[in-house]
Amino acid sequence: MAVNAALKQKMLDLGLTQDELAAQMNIALLEITGRPGEVSARTVRNLLNGATRRPIGRTCAALEAVFGCPTRDSGFDPPRTAAPAEDPVHRRTFLVAATGTAAAGATRRLRLGQLDTNRFHLEYTRLLHDDSQLGGARSVEHRAVELATRIQSSLAGGGASERIQRQLYRLASEVTCLAAFAAIDASAPQRARTHLDHAFTLAGLARDAESMYRVWDHLMLTSSQRENHAEAAAGAEVMKRSSVARRDPLYASLGHMRRANALARLRQPAESTRALDLAAKTFALAPREDSSSWISFYSRSEFDALSSYVWTALGQHDRAESCLHRTLAAIPSGMIRNKALYTAHLSLAQARQGEVELACATGRRAYGMLPPDSGSQRTANTLAITRQVIQATGTKEPEVVSWIEESRRWT
Template sequence: MGELGLTQDELARQMNNALHKITGRPGDVSARSVRNLLSGATRRPIGRTCAALEEVFACPVADLGFGPPRTAAHSEDPVLRRTFLVAAAGTAIAASPVGRTRLGQSDADRFHLEYTELLRDDSRIGGARRIENRAVELAARIQSSLAGGGASDRFQRQAYRLASDVTCLAAFAAIDASTPLRARAHLDKALALAGLARDSEATYRVWDHLMLTSSQRENHGEAAAGAEVLKRSSVARCDPLYASLGHMRHANALARLRQPAESLRALNLAEKAFGRTRGEQPSAWITFYCRAEFDALSSYVWTALGEHERAESCLHRTLAAIPDGMVRNKALYTAHLSLAQARQGEVELACATGRQAHGMLLSASGSRRTTNTLASTRQVIEATGTKAPEVVSWIEESRQWI
C-alpha cells in the first residue's frame, strides 16, 4: 500500500473496481475489511477478496502474507466461487463456457491486436499500473480461452506464447515503475507459459526481464548469470540480434561488478553481433533494440565504468535517432543525459536537460526509472554546492517532480 500510495479507503475502492471488472458485479469491500486484513484479524480471506487483492497488487495472496482462501459453499454463489478460485490460482478469470466452439486464427489475431495496442501504449507512457493490470487481464483471458479444450496444438502453442509475452509486458511495466519484486511474480508465471508454448524466443524474453529485475535489486552477480543464459540460448545462437542483446546485458552486469576488461570485451562482442543482424522483421517485443537503443545501453556501460563523456556521446546519438513514438524511452534517456552532464560538472546544462526530460513524461506515466534518474542528477548537483540562482531554482523545482 505504501508503494502504491494507497489509503485504506482507496484500497477498498480499487478492490471493488477489480471485483466489478472480474465479475461484472459491484464489489462490497469496505475500509473495515481492509483494516481486518492489515491487523491480522482476517488471515484467510474468502475467494472474492483474494481475487481482488491479486488484481490490485499483481501478485499471489501468499506474497501478501495470507493463507489460501476460505471457500465455504454457503457464503458465495457456486459460479462465483469457481470463478474466484480459478483467479486466485492465477490461471484464468472465469470458467470456460460449456460447448466452446473450436478456436481459430481469428481468435489469435484478436488477442494479438490487443497485445500490440498495449505495447504501443507502454512505449508512450511507461510504468503505468493500468497498463500492467490490463496486461494481466489479457493474459488471463488468453489462458481462459484454452481451458475448455477445442484448440489445435498449433493454436495452443501460439496462445501460450502470446500469454507469456503479455505477462512479460506486465512485468516490464513493473520494472519501469521500479518494483522488481512485483515484476518477478509476473515473470514466474511467464516462464511457465513460455515452457507450455515450447518457444525459445518467449523463454529468452523472460530471462531478459529477470536479469533486469536482478540489476534493479543491485544483485549484479545474478544479473551476469542471467546474461549468460541469454547468450547460450538457442535463439541467440541462431539470431545475431538476440546474441547482441545478450552480450550487451552481460557487459552492463560486468561493468557493475567492476570487471572493466571483461565488460568491454562483452561490449565489443555485442557490437560485432549487432553488425551481423539481418534485415528481417524481428518479434514485436525486441524491435526496441535498434541502433538508438544499442547506443543507449552502451551509455550505461560507460557510465558504470566512470566514462561519463563517452556515455554522453552515446546518449546524444540515441536521442537523435530514437523514434518519436517511444516517448517513455526518450524521457528516460534524456534524464540519463542530464545525469552524465552533471557528473562532468556541466551543472547549468544538466538542469536544462533535466527539465526537458521531465517535460516529456506524460501525465499518466509511472516511469520511476526516469524520475529516479532525475533524483540522482539532483544529488550530484547539490553535492557541487553551487549557489547559482538558476541552479538553486532548479533544485527546488525538481523536488516537486520526485
C-alpha cells in the same frame, strides 16, 4: 512515390509486419462491420510505398481502429470531405466490443481458431502502444494481467489445435512479460519477478525459445534493479548461450550487452568492455530487415542507449553522453517513455562532467516529456540522482538552486 515513413514507424512501434497489419485491419473490420475484411499484404504494401496516399472507406476505418488515431497521423492525406467527429461513447462501445469479443467467443464456440489468436494479439498491440507512451503505469500492468488471464481462460476449455495452443501460450507469456516490464519501469522488481515466474511457465508450455529468452532478459533486469549484479551476469550468460542466440546474432548481441552492463557494475572493466565489443560485433552481423518479434526494440538507437549504461558504470561519462546523443537523434518520436528516460540519463551524464546548468536544462526537458499519468519511476529516479550530483557541487547559482527546488516536486 515516397515511402510513408509515419506508417512504417507506427508498424515498427507495434512490431507489425505487412502481413500482420493486414490481418489486424481485417479483424478490426470484422468488429466494425460484422463481416471479415479483405485487406491483403498488397494493400498494405501500397499504403507503405506511397501508391495509396488517401485511404478511404473500409481501409481508412481499419487503419484508424488498429492505430487508434486519424489516418493523417499515419502519414496519409486527409479525407476530401471531413467526417463528423466520432462520438466518444460510440468509440468506447467499439473498444469494449473489440476487447471483449474474444472472451465471449470462447464460450460461444467450442473450438479456438486463428481468428481468436488474432483478436487477442490486436489487444496486445494496443497495450504495447500505451506502454511506449506511459511507461510503468499500473493501468498498463493491470490490463496486461487481465488479458493474459483471458487468454488462459480461453485455453482452459480445450478445443484448440496444438498449433493454436502454442500460439496462445506464447502470446500469454508475451503479455505477462509486458506486465513485468511495466513493473520494472515502475521500479517494482519484486512485483515483476512474480509476473515473470508465471511467464516462464507459459513460455515453457508454448515450447518457444524466443519467449523463454525474453523472460530471461527481464529476469536479468529485475536482478540488476535489486543490485544483485552477479545474478544479472549469470542471467545474461544464459541469454547469450541460448538456442535462439546461437541462431540469431541480434539475440546474441543483446545477451553480450546485458552481460557487459552487469560486469561493469561488478567492477570488472576489462571483462565488461570485452563483452561490449562482442555485443557490437554480433550486432553488426544481425540482418537489417524489420523483425516482427519483441527483439525489434533492440535497434541501433537502443544499442547506443544500453552502451551508455555500461560507460556510465565504468565512470566514462563523456562516452556515455556521446552514446545518448546518438540515441536521442535516432529514437522514434512515438516512444515517449524511452525518450524521457534517455534524456534524463543525458542530464545525469552532463551533471557528472560538471556541466551543471546544461544538466538542469536537460533534466527539465526530460520531465516535460512525461505524460501526467506516466508511471516511469526509472525516469524519476534518474532525475533524483541528477539532483544529488548537482547538489554535491555546492553551487550557489540562482538558476541552479531554483532547479534543485523545482525538481523536488518531480521525484
